Amino acid sequence: xxxxxxxxxxxxxxxxxxxxxxxxxxxxxxxxxxxxxxxxxxxxxxxxxxxxxxxxxxxxxxxxxxxxxxxxxxxxxxxxxxxxxxxxxxxxxxxxxxxxxxxxxxxxxxxxxxxxxxxxxxxxxxxxxxxxxxxxxxxxxxxxxxxxxxxxxxxxxxxxxxxxxxxxxxxxxxxxxxxxxxxxxxxxxxxxxxxxxxxxxxxxxxxxxxxxxxxxxxxxxxxxxxxxxxxxxxxxxxxxxxxxxxxxxxxxxxxxxxxxxxxxxxxxx
Numbered sequence: 508x509x510x511x512x513x514x515x516x517x518x519x520x521x522x523x524x525x526x527x528x529x530x531x532x533x534x535x536x537x538x539x540x541x542x543x544x545x546x547x548x549x550x551x552x553x554x555x556x557x558x559x560x561x562x563x564x565x566x567x568x569x570x571x572x573x574x575x576x577x578x579x580x581x582x583x584x585x586x587x588x589x590x591x592x593x594x595x596x597x598x599x600x601x602x603x604x605x606x607x608x609x610x611x612x613x614x615x616x617x618x619x620x621x622x623x624x625x626x627x628x629x630x631x632x633x634x635x636x637x638x639x640x641x642x643x644x645x646x647x648x649x650x651x652x653x654x655x656x657x658x659x660x661x662x663x664x665x666x667x668x669x670x671x672x673x674x675x676x677x678x679x680x681x682x683x684x685x686x687x688x689x690x691x692x693x694x695x696x697x698x699x700x701x702x703x704x705x706x707x708x709x710x711x712x713x714x715x716x717x718x719x720x721x722x723x724x725x726x727x728x729x730x731x732x733x734x735x736x737x738x739x740x741x742x743x744x745x746x747x748x749x750x751x752x753x754x755x756x757x758x759x760x761x762x763x764x765x766x767x768x769x770x771x772x773x774x775x776x
Contacts, residue, residue: 521623524627524631527562529613529616533666543557548614549588549745555742564613566610567608569609574772575632579611579612580612580641581612581616581642583718584612585610587741593753595755615663617660619646621697629708636712638713639713639714641694715729715731728767732758732759737751
């Protein structure tokens with residue numbers, strides 16, 4: 508009997524809240540649980556405070572009561588380069604009283620990560636509103652032969668890809684095999700998965716596709732909100748700064764009030 512399939516099923520652990528992980532060798536999620544750091548991703552300045560909750564994500568405790576807003580994305584959502592209260596999700600939540608900031612942003616992650624994260628943690632959080640900020644379509648998640656999971660970006664080797672000869676070879680092969688059509692369809696599959704999942708839950712949501720999703724792909728609940736063209740930079744000089752995040756959060760709130768007022772309880776506006 509071929510046991511390969513049964514061994515491959517071990518990777519299903521990455522779809523459980525208890526065993527959810529983001530990498531194989533580096534930046535393990537468990538290392539961030541209930542911890543505070545002065546660095547994150549490209550920010551090695553030591554000038555910002557990064558506080559992570561009992562799940563290992565940057566945001567409020569999952570036990571905090573209130574109107575629950577779940578934000579998912581990459582480093583722009585996590586808020587690399589700014590303090591806890593300066594991320595766009597934190598500033599959006601601050602503008603709407605009695606709300607909870609469930610920030611599931613994670614640096615360097617893909618749209619595969621976004622859909623996996625949403626499906627894995629949705630029932631634990633039971634959000635009242637979901638805010639998705641998609642990342643580049645070229646980013647992927649890759650399940651390794653040794654049972655790990657790796658974030659994959661064509662121009663960046665890390666974790667398994669950087670630590671082993673086999674990993675570097677896999678990285679190069681994946682990069683060569685990629686093309687814009689394949690990347691777009693991978694994003695689209697994730698998008699449909701998220702869309703139908705949230706609709707089945709009757710959950711309100713807004714999505715942002717500024718990071719490379721064609722502008723001709725229009726839906727009523729798409730709000731890019733001029734997130735690109737950063738008005739200021741975070742301390743790492745790469746990601747958006749506090750003012751840009753604040754202005755984006757204001758535009759996002761106004762968009763919701765004007766187009767989907769029922770997404771926010773009247774008493775909270």
